[in-house]
Amino acid sequence: MPGGPGADGDGRRRRERDALAAAITVSASALGVCTPNPPVGAVVLDESGEVVGTGATEAPGGRHAEVVALDAAGDRARGGTIVVTLEPCDHHGRTGPCTGRIREAGLARVVYAVSDPNPVASGGAGTLRREGIGVVRADDDEVRAARSGPLRAWLHRQDHGRPLVTWKYAASLDGRVAAADGSSKWITGPVSRRHAHARRQEIDALVVGTGTLRADDPALTARTDDGRPAPRQPLRVVMGLSPVPADARVRGADDRFRHLATRDPAEALALLGDVSHVLVEGGPRLAGAFLAAGLVDEIDAYLAPLVLGAGLSAVSGAGVDTLAAAHGFEIRETTILGDDLHLRLTLTADTTPLTRGPR
Template identity: 55%
Template sequence: MDQADEALRRAMARALELARRGPAHGPNPRVGCVLLSADGRTLGEGWHRGAGTPHAEVMALDDARERGADVRGATAVVTLEPCDHTGRTGPCSRALIDAGVARVAIAVEDPNPVASGGAARLRDAGVDVLTGIAADEGRLVLGPWWHAVARGRPFVTLKLATSLDGRVAAADGSSRWITSQESRQDAHALRAEVDAIAVGAGTVQVDDPALTARDADGALAAHQPLRVVVGRRPVPPSARLRGEGGELVHVSTHDPREVLALLHEREVRHLLVEGGPTLAAAFLRAGVVDEVRAYVAPVLLGAGLPAVSDLGIESIDGALRLEPREVRRLGPDVLVVSRLGPPRTDHSTGPSGTAPLIRTASEEI
């Protein structure tokens, strides 16, 4: 590897580090940009701070100007393909062209058909474009946003908080608290990163959740996700969901795909499904769960409400097999983060191949 390639890879690593400073939530991706001179010096840096703010490339150009640096002939190292459309801000592809940048190195090509085309625009203007530099790391930083835009629906995380024998409540219905304070704090941190949280209408009736994101001191986090209630039962006027926190959205359906379509229209990129068991089963049977975060406490109940209702699985051969990605200790509990495989193309049957996908989506949702 020559010095130029090494400088390029170091700059991409720095751009990815900058991208991580951006918010995990919101309709826009995390993006970082580093401008390099011909001899490998950093001329400017930038990252995207969220919807409506300057994009990473424009921020890097502004940073270079503030430093008094000349970017003509420079290389722009960007974690995501520069956009080529005018939304809340102008197209980054044209900003780079107008600035006289000679080369652009890109980690990940933009899967969004509305914003993509920046690489082609740059090439047409005579700019040398390299793609696929640290692509895996780039997609990892983009996280749920990349999956949501590529698939045309929100990335879905199913959260479970259970006893060791898979119960979310005791026989008398009590459930506070099965998991530890450490697990609850981690779950609140997750809420502060997602765009929306969904629960079933039955859970609203029984548990009256607030669905807010709070810090370790119990104060409301700066970002509050949409609070989504799924099902035909009305939300009681006195429900805590009508109090402080994110906007309340009631989706009067039992079909997870209708929920995701509505949220996609609202530019929700990451949906956290929190319960109850019927809603969890409906999303699993519909084949739209991408990730499961299971908080498991060393508690045995022996009876009570299961974490997931009937999935229509009649034998072990039909079991949903997940791929563990992370196992972490949280106080006395264990967090297991797993991913499911790609969505099934046959949506007429459940995991066992015999049961309709939404059969368990009853009035309990």
């Protein structure tokens, strides 16, 4: 991050770099909560560089991350710095502009990672500079870290006009999601299942097809390690033309259930509205439909150290007839989960610039 020369400048850059890393981390608490707003994180440093406040975006209609952090800091923010993952907004939405709150707090400096090019909400950095507040953008590597963190799915929606789609499956080493007799519980172990339930809390909508509904009658809830419902729950979605029985567990007792009466993945995503991140957990045909439509952006693969030799494949009907037509993905993360291997993959050469819209 830019800063003054010498030891003092180096120390400030180090503190601001650490603060941005902390802001990215705290922003994860907004995942699954703040949609359609972006999951932003903010950290306030006092004049001496000590952390005096942190915050993340609240649910729609609530406070933005900057305001949460400044409320926590109180008078200690005066003369200090706020470090934020996204350029402070400069417009009136459900709440007032963050630029106004920053000015009122008496901050001397603002450091942000991702710029705001949207004409409705942009201009926060310029407004603050005109008011005499020092504003700098983070270094390129820090910007990349912010874009690839909790902001990623929201930014994907701004750029592509649709949610980020993750296909999740659990399979044997030879790609089977069920044995020849149809048994599938449990291919992967308890550590993988806990990891998958934590992932469910971070996304906006969880989608299965009517085939999975008939076979498994899934609840599609996110659960804690002790089996209780997690604090954050995704929208539970069944996609397909068959009706959903009145007593299906997926309906639940809340208003977090949707039936999308379509087999078209693009239409299904449009019907979901302004969600940012969709997790496809349906069976092989649903996965194949999303792949064939070019609508899988990343894959969460949980692989068990088993070979079944026969049984249901992880995907069918993906629109691939030759090796040259295969859908290409790059491995981004590998993690050992108990006896299993978790792979997170993204589309090959996914280098589209990420932008943001109003919040």
